[in-house]
Amino acid sequence: MIDISTLKDIELFEDLDDSSLKDILTVCKISHYEKDNIILFEEDLGNLLFFIVNGKVKISRINEAGKEIILSIIEENDYFGEMSILDGEARSANAVALSDTTVFTINKLNFFSILQKYPKIAINLLKTLTKRLRKADKLIESLSLNNAEHRICNTILTIAENMGTYNNKKVTIEKMPNQEIIANMSGTSRETVSRMFSKLKTKNLIVTSKHTLIIENYETFLKKFSTN
Secondary structure (H helix, E strand, O other), X not given: OOOHHHHHOOHHHOOOOHHHHHXXXXXXXXXXXXXXXXXXXXXXXXXXXXXXXXXEEEEEEEOOOOOEEEEEEEEOOOEEOHHHHXXXXXXXOEEEEXXXXXXXXXXXXXXXHHXXXXXXXXXXXXXXXXXXXXXXXXXXXXXXXXXXXXXHHHHHHHHHHHHOEEEOOEEEEOOOOOHHHHHHHHOOOHHHHHHHHHHHHHOOOEEEEOOEEEEOOHHHHHHHHOOO
């Protein structure tokens, strides 16, 4: 079950009052996906907007060589599928549950009615699209680099920005994606990621423990490896 507190945690709806949120709640449908289940396929026609209640979702594409390129990993309170809703075109990427995941959906007809009724949502949607466009620009710039190690570090920075917690110059990333996922995000191999992690740990730039990664000095790491 979801309630208005679930909607309040989503940036798209953050400016709405309780009455408006209750109205939106009436058109939301809950779905559950087990780990590794495919939520949507690239090139499928889309009629649903997905909001993550809990869990983690991988957004990816398959290149001409058949290799998976991970575009992003998103978690609770984020959403996906908006492009097909807005332009009526096919899905631009695959979405796969990386853990047991619960989502709620709003169909296209209801979402457009909500946008007309609550213009603040449209403004928030534009803000989100702008952020994602900037991230896409960074990804393209990073993948164009010849240095695989630099691409891996840029991927770590992207994950830190999305999932990290900043405290006393350090950034802690709990539930850090595994090395295979990082390789697919950076367009490298798992072996290259493993070597780079070892090098970063030797230089005292990162510390790893189980599924947690800590960037020891985020500002130093950012200056050294950011594409900006």
